[in-house]
Amino acid sequence: MATALTVTDPGLAGKLAAAFGEQAGAPRPRTVTVDTLTLGDVRCYFADERPGDPRVRAGALLSGAHPGGQQVFQIFLDEADRVCAEASGMPYGRRVIARHLDDELLGYLGGGNLLIFR
Secondary structure (H helix, E strand, O other): EEEEEOOOOOOOOHHHHHOOOOOOOOOOOOOEEEEEEOOHHHHHHHHHHHOOOOOOOEEEEEEEEOOOEEEEEEEEOOOOOOOOOOOOOOEEEEEEEEEEEEEHHHHHHHOOOEEEEE
16 A cells, blocks of 8 residues: 555655765665556565565655656665665665656656655
8 A cells, every 4th residue: 555644754755865875885776767667566566575674664655857757766664764774774675767657656646756655
């Protein structure tokens, strides 16, 4: 289930973006490029790629503009909506560059840019 209403950390969007920052030497999750990102793709990623880390309680999707279309971050969160990372510091998750988001995903976003999957 996805919701845009249950974020306990008001700075979450900034933290998600920072998790994919461009600091030199900072570990960053992988980036994939697709033509169209669907809500089904997003759900499958959160279900199939969920880390075995017991801190993980939710997934977050943050979308924003990108020269190639849309940039979407998919990150795993703990119970306080903090970004979960491996021991190396690399956040669990991925960055997707998509030319398009499907209508169902856009509908869930409802004009916003953040969804939490619990």
